[in-house]
Amino acid sequence: MLQHNVLKRLVYTILTATALVTLVGCATPSRTQISAFGTASASLADHSKKAYALVDSSTVDRKMYDVASDTKLGPTDSTFQGVFTGPQADALAIRLKLLGKLGDYADALNKLATADFRKDIDAASKDLDAALVGLSQTYKTVSGKASPISDQDFQLIAAAVDAIGTAIVEHKRREAIRMVILQADAAVQDTSKLLKEELGESSSLASFVHENLVYTGNALRLTYNKQRLAAETTFNSRYQMLVQIRQLDEASEASPGFFKNVSAGAGKVGEAHAVLKKAVTKNEFTSAEIAKNIGELVDYAKSVKAFYDSLATTDKK
């Protein structure tokens, strides 16, 4: 009998398609909103990485099921190779780095908004600088376009953060946050747009994953049809295969929903950051619009996280 960890990992994709709930916007303190943005987008960046990983893992799973369903085939090195090899491995690596830097930025912004002591502000400042440099450089590599954050922007951010002072003067912290959000917005918008398009429900990568999963199920159907007439098969063994086929069918049907959520979440990162930018420009940190946008972002991140948590839990069984 085949080892069906792949089923365990994939069948819970169904959860992602239905996990969204409507959020009601409400006015909350500004630092809480920024903190929520930081946490949610860091989480979303992490899970977008897993969407790329799913492209590779579904490819390898498809090949393994293919070999297992054909007694004339044996495994070779290529059986265990995903799509992202050779030059594509570099392309994937730079995208994963870009996602990581987006997460780092959000995390550092969160720290800046919540730090209680000067040493924490200094640490947040260092993280922020590294994240923005990385975000800027990796975006430049991926897109081939000029860096969205100039050296002058970095200097403005550093000066604003430094001005917060030893005793953490609150209005200066707000000014530093304002400066960071304004200067980083172009890089966040460009990154968000790139991910939204590349990982969309109708994207080439989403179609590829979907067809990988359908084919994997078809390899099991073929095996079932070959074995059903054999004398040694039983009702139970046939039934178990049908259960597995059904699980793969459910996973393939749910996979576009997974990509839809990741893409929508990437779009929400851009939208939420744009609203933050608008609010800090007008010095209106506590608008209901911000709360609504960030609430939706948190929700997208939760739905994607729920999918992976389910997979992890099932794998341990």
Next chain:
Amino acid sequence: MDTLRAGISDVVNTLNKLMGNSTDPDEQEQIQKVLRVLFMLWEEVIRQEIDSSTAKYKAALDALSKAEKTAQDAIKDINKVADAIETAVKAAKAVDKIVKVVADVFA
């Protein structure tokens, strides 16, 4: 269907449906062989930067379009499965003239 990626995706999608609808293992194996090659080509098309302005590219798109139509017909009429496989093989060969990875498979 204006790119090789989209063209292969459409053909694979239709052949996957055809294979999933069949309960004849011999027929499924025939479809599986073509799908196996199409997936190899699809992976390569994702990896490579391909010039879309060539005559070979246009010929491959046309072949993929025919393959998808024939496979759609076969979903409605089980007697047309052999035709679907034949046109899909032709489409795969047309794509392979561009990406050049699986020529030996068809030898």
